[in-house]
Structure formats: C-alpha cells, structure tokens
Amino acid sequence: xxxDSMEPTIQDRALVLVDHSVENIKDDGIYAFRMxxxxxxxxxxxxxxxxxxxxSDNAAYPAQSVDDLEGAQxxxxxxxxxxxxxx
Numbered sequence: 001x002x003x004d005s006m007e008p009t010i011q012d013r014a015l016v017l018v019d020h021s022v023e024n025i026k027d028d029g030i031y032a033f034r035m036x037x038x039x040x041x042x043x044x045x046x047x048x049x050x051x052x053x054x055x056s057d058n059a060a061y062p063a064q065s066v067d068d069l070e071g072a073q074x075x076x077x078x079x080x081x082x083x084x085x086x087x
Contacts, residue, residue: 001041001083005056006030010041010083017082025052025076032077035066041080 001014009030010016018032025031028045043055051067052074066072 005058005061006041006043007058009057010080011085013085015084016041016080018078019081020078022079023076030080032080034073034075034077036073039077 001010001016002012004012016032022031025044025046029043030041031044032039032041033044034040040054043057045053045055047053047065047067049067051065052069054064054066056063066074
C-alpha cells in the first residue's frame with residue numbers, strides 16, 4: 001500500500017493481502033480496485049442507489065461518491081483480508 005489515506009488501519013508501505021476471488025461488492029469492507037488507471041484501497045459502502053461511497057480512514061481525506069461505475073472505469077481487484085506493517 002502507498003500513501004496515508006487509510007491510516008491508521010493500513011500504514012504507508014504496508015503489505016496487503018487481497019482476496020481476488022471476491023468479484024462483487026456485496027458487503028461493506030475494505031477493497032482494492034482500479035479506477036481511471038489508478039490503484040486504490042478504500043473502505044467501500046454500497047449505496048441504495050447502486051453507487052459506492054469510498055471512504056478513507058484518515059479524516060484528512062473526504063469521502064467520495066461514485067454513481068456511474070462504468071463511466072469511472074471502476075474495476076474491482078478484490079477484498080483486503082490481511083495487512084502487515086514493516087517494523
């Protein structure tokens with residue numbers, strides 16, 4: 001992982017295990033995904049309208065709403081299952 005947007009849960013340069021067998025977001029949780037050619041790890045909440053709310057654990061980063069997943073070129077990579085931080 002790169003960056004501080006998910007701190008304190010996921011620290012900068014942490015090792016992250018992603019379960020690639022998860023192909024759809026059915027439950028709220030932390031997911032890895034690609035959007036517009038950039039990689040992200042965010043806490044994801046499904047919306048009643050069918051869109052997603054992307055949340056960072058670091059309060060310095062505002063929540064982002066994605067209503068048009070196809071237009072945003074959203075591609076789910078999987079669900080984060082484990083995080084290990086360097087000493």
